[in-house]
Amino acid sequence: MRETTRLTSKETAAWLLKRDGFLVLTHSRPDGDTLGCAAGLCAGLRKIGKVAYILENPETTDRYLEYVAPYLAPADFEPQVVVTVDTADVGIFQKNAGPYASRVDLSIDHHASYTGYAAYSCVDVSKAACGEVVYAVLLALGDDLISPEVALPLYVALATDTGCFVYANVTADTLEVASALIRAGADHRRVNKKLFRTKTRGRMALDGALFSGLRFYQDGQIAVALVTQELMTRTGVTENDLDDIATIPNQAEGVRVGIVVKELETGDCKVSVRTAMDVDANAICQQFGGGGHPMAAGCVVEMGPEATAEVLVKAAERQLEK
């Protein structure tokens, strides 16, 4: 792989200023951060007269569609410059990245695991959301660039990556930028109501069943939630309704290892593990061929939900003893 050239936010602003004809790519299973960054970047670039589009991501859910809709590229758009946002690795490019995957000119990111696949890279791993990095770049392009159209999707980026400013990744910078985006005209009330204070009826019913059915082990240090196909059918939820479901078991007081076992249509199970700071989630999931971060990891287990829960609880018990 070619060496990437690292740029500061100011250098990135200068780099963008010299170019035109941008296409912005987002990551697979796109969240509010990657989509918000793409929309905010396009809005900012257009404000200084550039041509800028987002490559439509077929996995975009209804939750986020309104933010990217104004910027979707026409089918015949031929970009001069390809940019990715919030995308650590080529392996998680949006599924239709196709011909663009091998020619990314610039990556703007905040992941420590960023692999340097782009010719130029603007990466700040101290930021909770990639939206903070995009904000710094746009601010360097011009103080007056942060219009309401720029501010709204960047607010979505910050808020969604932080659970609306409640997760441990929040810093003083995150809140300062969020404040500036609201001053610039982002309608945070509407965003907060839609994204954080509204559940579908199906998700309400699913949460009800999961909260009521949590299983506790080891004096309540381990909690397990089972999301079976039967439960999903009964409550009427779809994949779109499952945002942040991995965080549920850990909300119970005293839980140090939270495990969500989700039965796939194949009958195998997708497992999410979330842990307290002193328990290694990654080590638990590696035993099943998965992995991730110290406090958040996942794996796929080729067994039914009950059997999967059983082996995961055993692995968690062993990890707690360490």
Next chain:
Amino acid sequence: MRETTRLTSKETAAWLLKRDGFLVLTHSRPDGDTLGCAAGLCAGLRKIGKVAYILENPETTDRYLEYVAPYLAPADFEPQVVVTVDTADVGIFQKNAGPYASRVDLSIDHHASYTGYAAYSCVDVSKAACGEVVYAVLLALGDDLISPEVALPLYVALATDTGCFVYANVTADTLEVASALIRAGADHRRVNKKLFRTKTRGRMALDGALFSGLRFYQDGQIAVALVTQELMTRTGVTENDLDDIATIPNQAEGVRVGIVVKELETGDCKVSVRTAMDVDANAICQQFGGGGHPMAAGCVVEMGPEATAEVLVKAAERQLEK
């Protein structure tokens, strides 16, 4: 009632500087805002060499005890100056306010309904939390006054009054002050985990039952949750576990009137009504001798939970027709 003298935050700082021997009172059923303000104010006053205490509030729950503990007044403390925080009216003084209720020297508040019962008043109704008003006062007392001991309880005040920055009362100012408090050393991660990301096992079970048992009317525009004594006993929750329970029905997509009916030990019911912006919660509750704000109101109904739910749904239906 005597006329109150209105002070700006700067004038309040000068007023405090000239006095000593402070006792800070909080409101009944104390929340994070009133208790956080009291602790932050005492910490700041002590930093400039003043004697300052909080009058212990017998209704303080375990959630907030650690923040006020360092400042509780000894039984024989004789204050020269009595201050209230976040307390709109004499009617909601802490239950043991006793001899101090008639001699409040200063009230710091953010309620539009503040009645002016104190000799001096520093009130800013544009603030989401009273903690923002106390912050402005302390900042006017000195740039270097915001120590970690001041910042922590003020962060608690801001975060709890805004649901950790998700409610509609959040402004750009709120986030800017929260950012400054984190920079000053408030351990926001610990606060957020404890206050917003942890539920007791009983509350998990209660939420499970409420989410699963929500009743919908008028095409899902009205949602009702019933918290019976039987349910509270079965899930093992106490009054301490019921924070923010009124917000549950409105989390369901499409709900414009959310009603929580809580059966009291007497068999009567306490009702909380939360509404969308265009439906008057106050008007609904006034029919039952209650009241409140346009989007958040309450009442007590002298009937059992099923009968109470029925009359409230009818009142909500009539209000929706307007």
